[in-house]
Amino acid sequence: GAYADLAMRYPDIHVRRGYRFVDEGSVASSGGLTCGVDLAFHVVERYYGRTKVEQTALNMEYQGRGWMDSSGADNAIYAKRPTGLACPICSMPVSTKTSLTEDFKGHSYYFCSPNCKAAFDRSPDMVLRFLASG
Secondary structure (H helix, E strand, C coil): CCHHHHHHHCCCCCCCCCCCEEECCCCEEECCHHHHHHHHHHHHHHHHCHHHHHHHHHHHCCCCCHHHCCCCHHHHHHHCCCCCCECCCCCCECCCCCCEEEEECCEEEEECCHHHHHHHHHCHHHHHHHHHCC
């Protein structure tokens, strides 16, 4: 749920939803604990081969298979934004009755927390660009 916040903090990077990790050759990154493990296995595979990483996963009793698919297809369900009314910063469900609100360019936005509203208020155009990017 931190995609918009990450994109706003680092506007020079392209935040990609729904990937366990992103490998751009000399730079690879992931977000989250198990995504980091998948990235580590991906790097081990790059240098030592599939057999070595499969043996390492077996030794660790690691059942995840996200490291096998860098295309993101295995994680595609997370690429979609939640349906329904959600905070534009973190995607948490919000209510029109109880949530903090900001009107911007003729549209009302609802926030789950003061921190998310403050992030929007700092750069609403950037948030909207990120949301429009898919």
